[in-house]
Amino acid sequence: MTGIVVTGTGALSSFGGGTAAFWDAMRERRRTAPTPAEELGPELTPLTLCQMVPDGVVPDQPRRALGLPLGRATRAARQAAAEAAAQAGLVPGAPAGRTAVFFASGVSDAQQVEEWRAGTATPTEGWVPGYATAAVLAEEYGAQAAAGSLSNACAGGAYALAMGADLIRAGDADVVIAGGVEMYSRVTMGSFQRLGAVDPDGCRPFHRLRRGTGQAEGAAAMVLESEESARARGARPLARLVGSGWTCDAHHPTAPDPSGVQIARAMRLALEAAGRTADQVSAVLPHATGTQLSDVTECAALRQVFGPDAAKVPLYSLKALLGHTGGASGALSAVAAVLALEHGQLPPNLPVDDLDPECEVWLPTEPTTPRGRLVMINAFAFGGHNISLLFEGVEQAEGRD
């Protein structure tokens, strides 16, 4: 069965556009300040805070494609995909028959319909499907093998990558552009607030006093392809996607199964698929949203998989810096993992001054050179969707100069 390599990455976040800005912010532990979401109205601010993508980073154009209005989420996804495609040497408009696109989002271009409801924009003629991002990208890059859209909530971006990899494994595509995006939505923002799931002090994973997550915007994309395809195209592999494990809690709509059994099973399935063992894992990018139960549950699952040595595995807690980017978060974690493998270094974590004793984890606050080059990322979601991905570094000669 073919190996799968990553040949391009793209990212967009509150740090700005581009993986370079993303990496610099992680390396410098630069946390952006949440800003009030004015769209919710003055009576709701300043409670409704979000780590927004800075003005001007999401292109204002195009506003239409395929005869459909193009929302901000799709424009952000295009930006992330363009960076990944350029790095991989994919050219828009070039023949790319055995290429596919998979893109995830929690609510996709919901903001567009919200503008119609608020009367700040006029509905267009004809039905506008909410999840048109993959089609827009497929048209742009000449993909013919598939153009699939999914949600899977906060695990969506990671699932899009894994589903793309499966398409390659099954021999149904050679190249896949995959990722996730989440941009501001009044429905999401209001509902999260109403659920009491937002920590007014920001996202503080593993902190004893954490009270919820912190919302953020983001988009991330990867170009995945078979090793044969990359070799034939002369594309440089940045890392390998060597396994993924999927499970479902089937427990509760919004709360994780506190046993962590299905989360642990996802990690084990990823290891099994990759033919690796837990002691070979160099670092983990946990889901770590800062919600009380989710963080404790993930720690319990890590202990089940890594045993007594769980607290010796270095973790990189991305959401502490970035906030929770919903459907983009798994894909942003994946991009962070590949960047860490490329640089041979795990970025320093923000210090957690009061670590929850129930969360026995190691969060190095200095840049760390992990033992080995196998990085796991976790993503979980409302609805019980669990996924773990394993990325492996490549030899320098294979990778970028």
Add this chain to the structure above:
Amino acid sequence: MATTTGHTDATELVVSGIGEVLPPADAEREWFDYRTELGPSGYKYVPRSSRYLLGAGKRALADAALAEVPEQRGLDCGVALGSNNCASDLHGVIDRAVLEKGLGGLRPTTAPYFSVNLFLSKLAIEHGLKGFSLALHTPRVAGLESIETGLRAVALGRASWLVLGVTEEPLDPVEPEAASSEDGAVVLVLEPAERVRERGATEYGRVAARGFFLSPTAAADPARAAGHTERLLAGALAALGLPDQGAAGLPVRLVADASPVADALAAALGAQGGRLDRTHAGPGCLGPMTEVARALRDGEECLVVAAGGSGQVTLARIRPTAR
């Protein structure tokens, strides 16, 4: 990558259960009696599209003689469900509440449904299905795509059996074409044939699906449309085990919108020589799955094809078991 949970031959999966929750002609808005179907409590604040899905899922599993899924069996069940509009109406309710009353206007019971996947993932929760759960939203084709995606996951060892389906409910009135919205749900249960026979359940037949992306630009270009579409169609038919004869001799049911993509596809399918019935698709992805369910029930070997103006196309091949 190696496979993960074992190796069930995806081609050996048969449909063992069909559940449909579809409105009667001239239905009232609340045509689905969820209290009778699902139970007297616990569903009051569940959105309509989720109720439909839970109802169709319950019927499908009962049809497969799996009303109670054993815990061990649930571990290797993959769930793939599609919808384009499941969240539209409730999101309209949530959004207007925020706009008009602020956060205090939001019900805590409905707030979790900002998450679109939740409308679909309740089915796995309800029945303890823990293999995986996918919420697919590809325009027009997400229902048939659930078949393709689910079977690929089985072929790669992620599950040994599947619960697949689709649900839609009417769009928020602010959305274009809300008046012609789709409404209802269809769920299929797919299991290894041997397991179905051992249990004495019905073996409806086999179903497989394959999608592709047909560039709307190419489809609208008279110089490119025919050749481009025919090439992609031939590839999909070959993947469905029809490499030489194509769709010749098979009735084809095309559920599609009015678009250059749909027209190009209709022309290419028509050129195959079989009988082609084209049905206009309402907003959503329900229609093609109702056709799949109907063909399986009626024992009609056929192709069901879904296509839309944004370029996504999926073909499903239905091969009923002689009964």
